[in-house]
Amino acid sequence: MRGELIAIGTELLMGETVDTNSAYLAQRLPAMGVEVRFVNVVGDQIEDLVEIFERGLSRSDLIITTGGLGPTDDDLTREAIARVFGEKIETDPDLLHSLQDFFRNRGTVMPPSNAKQAALIPSSRVLSNSRGTAPGWWVEKNGRVIVALPGVPLEMEHMWVNEVTPLLRGVANSSVIMTRTFKTFGLSESAVGETVEGLFGDRNPYLGIYARPDGIQLRLIAKGATEREALGLLAPAEAQIIKALESNIWGVDDETLEDRVANMLSERGLTVAVMESCTGGLLSSSITDVPGSSAFFQGGVVSYTENSKIQNGVDPEIIKSHGVVSASVVESMAESVRTSFGSDLGVGITGVAGPDPVGEVAPGNFYIGIAWAGGVSSTHHWVPPNRSIVKRRAVVSALIDMCNYLKTRPVG
Amino acid sequence: MRGELIAIGTELLMGETVDTNSAYLAQRLPAMGVEVRFVNVVGDQIEDLVEIFERGLSRSDLIITTGGLGPTDDDLTREAIARVFGEKIETDPDLLHSLQDFFRNRGTVMPPSNAKQAALIPSSRVLSNSRGTAPGWWVEKNGRVIVALPGVPLEMEHMWVNEVTPLLRGVANSSVIMTRTFKTFGLSESAVGETVEGLFGDRNPYLGIYARPDGIQLRLIAKGATEREALGLLAPAEAQIIKALESNIWGVDDETLEDRVANMLSERGLTVAVMESCTGGLLSSSITDVPGSSAFFQGGVVSYTENSKIQNGVDPEIIKSHGVVSASVVESMAESVRTSFGSDLGVGITGVAGPDPVGEVAPGNFYIGIAWAGGVSSTHHWVPPNRSIVKRRAVVSALIDMCNYLKTRPVG
Numbered sequence: 001m002r003g004e005l006i007a008i009g010t011e012l013l014m015g016e017t018v019d020t021n022s023a024y025l026a027q028r029l030p031a032m033g034v035e036v037r038f039v040n041v042v043g044d045q046i047e048d049l050v051e052i053f054e055r056g057l058s059r060s061d062l063i064i065t066t067g068g069l070g071p072t073d074d075d076l077t078r079e080a081i082a083r084v085f086g087e088k089i090e091t092d093p094d095l096l097h098s099l100q101d102f103f104r105n106r107g108t109v110m111p112p113s114n115a116k117q118a119a120l121i122p123s124s125r126v127l128s129n130s131r132g133t134a135p136g137w138w139v140e141k142n143g144r145v146i147v148a149l150p151g152v153p154l155e156m157e158h159m160w161v162n163e164v165t166p167l168l169r170g171v172a173n174s175s176v177i178m179t180r181t182f183k184t185f186g187l188s189e190s191a192v193g194e195t196v197e198g199l200f201g202d203r204n205p206y207l208g209i210y211a212r213p214d215g216i217q218l219r220l221i222a223k224g225a226t227e228r229e230a231l232g233l234l235a236p237a238e239a240q241i242i243k244a245l246e247s248n249i250w251g252v253d254d255e256t257l258e259d260r261v262a263n264m265l266s267e268r269g270l271t272v273a274v275m276e277s278c279t280g281g282l283l284s285s286s287i288t289d290v291p292g293s294s295a296f297f298q299g300g301v302v303s304y305t306e307n308s309k310i311q312n313g314v315d316p317e318i319i320k321s322h323g324v325v326s327a328s329v330v331e332s333m334a335e336s337v338r339t340s341f342g343s344d345l346g347v348g349i350t351g352v353a354g355p356d357p358v359g360e361v362a363p364g365n366f367y368i369g370i371a372w373a374g375g376v377s378s379t380h381h382w383v384p385p386n387r388s389i390v391k392r393r394a395v396v397s398a399l400i401d402m403c404n405y406l407k408t409r410p411v412g
Numbered sequence: 413m414r415g416e417l418i419a420i421g422t423e424l425l426m427g428e429t430v431d432t433n434s435a436y437l438a439q440r441l442p443a444m445g446v447e448v449r450f451v452n453v454v455g456d457q458i459e460d461l462v463e464i465f466e467r468g469l470s471r472s473d474l475i476i477t478t479g480g481l482g483p484t485d486d487d488l489t490r491e492a493i494a495r496v497f498g499e500k501i502e503t504d505p506d507l508l509h510s511l512q513d514f515f516r517n518r519g520t521v522m523p524p525s526n527a528k529q530a531a532l533i534p535s536s537r538v539l540s541n542s543r544g545t546a547p548g549w550w551v552e553k554n555g556r557v558i559v560a561l562p563g564v565p566l567e568m569e570h571m572w573v574n575e576v577t578p579l580l581r582g583v584a585n586s587s588v589i590m591t592r593t594f595k596t597f598g599l600s601e602s603a604v605g606e607t608v609e610g611l612f613g614d615r616n617p618y619l620g621i622y623a624r625p626d627g628i629q630l631r632l633i634a635k636g637a638t639e640r641e642a643l644g645l646l647a648p649a650e651a652q653i654i655k656a657l658e659s660n661i662w663g664v665d666d667e668t669l670e671d672r673v674a675n676m677l678s679e680r681g682l683t684v685a686v687m688e689s690c691t692g693g694l695l696s697s698s699i700t701d702v703p704g705s706s707a708f709f710q711g712g713v714v715s716y717t718e719n720s721k722i723q724n725g726v727d728p729e730i731i732k733s734h735g736v737v738s739a740s741v742v743e744s745m746a747e748s749v750r751t752s753f754g755s756d757l758g759v760g761i762t763g764v765a766g767p768d769p770v771g772e773v774a775p776g777n778f779y780i781g782i783a784w785a786g787g788v789s790s791t792h793h794w795v796p797p798n799r800s801i802v803k804r805r806a807v808v809s810a811l812i813d814m815c816n817y818l819k820t821r822p823v824g
Binding site for chain 2: 010011012013014015016017018019020022023024025026027028030036037038039040041042043045048051052055059154179208210219221274276279280281282283284285287288289291293294297298299300301302303304305307308311340341353354355387388391
């Protein structure tokens with residue numbers, strides 16, 4: 001089934017908001033048997049909306065829109081769908097009633113403008129929105145389906161999961177696309193490419209190789225008449241990739257490096273504390289992005305000044321003789337924070353985010369240190385001296401070093 | 413001049429990568445006199461690309477593409493442009509030479525596949541790429557302009573600034589759009605709307621009001637024959653908005669809350685240190701996103717456990733009698749971190765990011781504390797209990813509370 005997405009809103013066209021809804025849907029549609037070929041972004045103008053819908057209906061079986069379902073005059077998605085199908089919009093008494101209930105339950109009276117959200121056309125049915133006031137539409141006509149979803153990501157995602165996917169399973173049954181992503185580190189894009197080259201054909205499954213901030217990713221895409229058939233095509237290719245790259249694969253599909261570290265720490269019953277300088281708290285923040293991280297994360301120190309490093313246990317003599325951005329200092333940071341928080345592992349980061357150098361050390365240089373009961377080690381890295389790149393890459397490097405160290409520890 | 417954007421790449425259609433290039437360009441085109449009416453995302457398939465280009469040429473004066481300029485078989489942007497204009501692609505000897513130089517300067521030999529990037533058609537001219545191997549194209553034909561830029565954001569942005577804007581000024585001179593964004597806090601969207609309602613007409617300048625995580629934003633958009641005329645239309649409306657909302661406006665245009673806090677601290681010669689719990693280091697990380705923050709940021713503690721709060725100076729009796737997520741504890745955190753880092757201000761955050769409650773306190777609740785030489789204060793907040801929302805909103809609240817406090821301190 002051929003699909004396309006339309007993100008609606010002048011704020012998207014002005015670049016004020018980045019359209020993340022389309023990426024969310026695009027990731028999920030292939031597994032439902034929908035091949036997404038076009039994504040459109042259009043403003044709140046009725047002529048432009050009608051043009052996009054007409055174009056979409058001429059080339060796609062399914063159109064999913066996000067946005068333009070609010071109560072104000074510039075919310076025109078319903079109006080545009082009614083026009084392209086030549087149908088008349090009417091207020092649905094039941095829907096109006098449930099909207100009024102929504103406001104009543106929140107202790108207020110529905111503003112008159114919200115009555116617009118109770119509109120339907122004969123070919124549309126309601127997709128209910130338990131998280132907001134904008135109901136969605138499921139419209140089927142002339143062998144085409146239009147699904148209109150709200151623009152607020154939390155509302156849209158909830159409606160997608162609970163309302164759209166059951167209906168879509170009923171119409172999109174021609175073929176299913178299944179994917180598997182492998183995330184690696186320690187290899188270049190060309191090294192990964194050469195390793196897997198010729199392992200299997202290049203059509204189905206299709207293999208894509210992408211460079212990402214957290215390493216090289218391989219994505220397998222298989223298309224079959226059923227989920228079973230698509231998975232059957234994936235399986236042998238997956239096995240070959242795992243065999244060829246096993247020691248470099250750290251995660252599969254949605255898994256993040258933070259998840260991986262969290263799992264490895266939990267499996268080994270280990271705790272961690274961190275002392276970070278140039279990353280300014282971003283490593284702690286990334287680790288605590290994982291729900292349940294309080295079980296293993298003992299805490300952190302952002303030692304942004306020399307003084308605060310000394311106050312938190314780093315020997316001033318080490319700073320004096322090696323410089324504050326050095327392997328010796330980062331190892332001392334890791335050991336000090338491990339001791340002061342009483343954790344199994346200590347992690348340190350020191351470096352130069354820029355734009356100015358620190359002493360003799362140029363922006364882009366950073367060190368990662370890991371301390372444990374039996375010792376300490378460190379690594380040195382250099383990345384392009386852009387402040388946000390240095391911060392992000394230093395955090396990724398620290399997480400990768402943590403994975404590498406944790407691999408050497410027995411599970412359980 | 414009517415413009416549209418085309419982001420090219422199957423990884424965008426699969427939702428693997430979010431298209432941020434289009435937002436970058438969409439923000440900058442109106443000031444060049446280009447009204448962006450459509451943004452398209454399309455995969456690496458030649459038929460789909462040709463269809464999108466034909467459609468674009470039928471409705472827009474200017475098309476800007478990003479992506480599809482690499483050396484591999486699935487990089488088809490050049491091919492598609494050649495087809496829609498019915499021109500033949502040929503290798504340009506000068507361009508080939510400069511590509512070979514690019515590789516030679518990096519100590520390697522150009523792989524044969526990169527020769528593809530030295531291609532031109534008769535109507536195209538080169539946009540040079542000092543940051544990568546993919547040159548861009550500027551194509552003018554039949555009163556239409558197509559600009560093809562690389563997909564890597566750093567390369568694209570550099571080419572936009574240095575190569576595209578000078579050429580675009582020569583063709584896009586019909587009208588200029590200027591904008592001004594005001595960022596506020598402390599008011600609801602409807603309160604802002606009512607305050608500015610009827611202050612001026614609703615066409616030119618046009619006023620948009622948007623809810624953002626860091627408060628309500630007002631965006632003025634004015635269109636004039638010249639930059640001077642557009643600015644002349646903006647000025648009186650700006651003055652009225654400032655008059656009506658002055659005490660609630662914290663920033664203009666690209667300014668972030670972090671920038672604002674950094675400026676206010678610097679102007680007052682004050683330093684700060686933070687102790688944060690549920691935000692896990694994100695407040696420290698946000699403060700240190702600002703270049704030069706080492707001048708005022710003394711450091712931070714991520715006190716993720718009760719123990720680490722006590723170890724960092726919070727009285728265990730206060731935790732016992734008030735609970736770890738409370739106004740008393742957050743004030744003690746702010747005072748303790750101020751003392752231990754010897755800073756002028758101390759900031760504390762404690763709360764429940766979720767998904768589980770902490771004691772009796774439900775996810776979504778958090779407290780912000782600010783301590784200074786003369787005292788301490790705190791605020792309580794509740795937001796929807798989604799882990800990443802709680803973290804982000806707590807950081808925004810802390811920055812806003814810091815602004816509010818700093819306003820009471822004299823500058824200099």
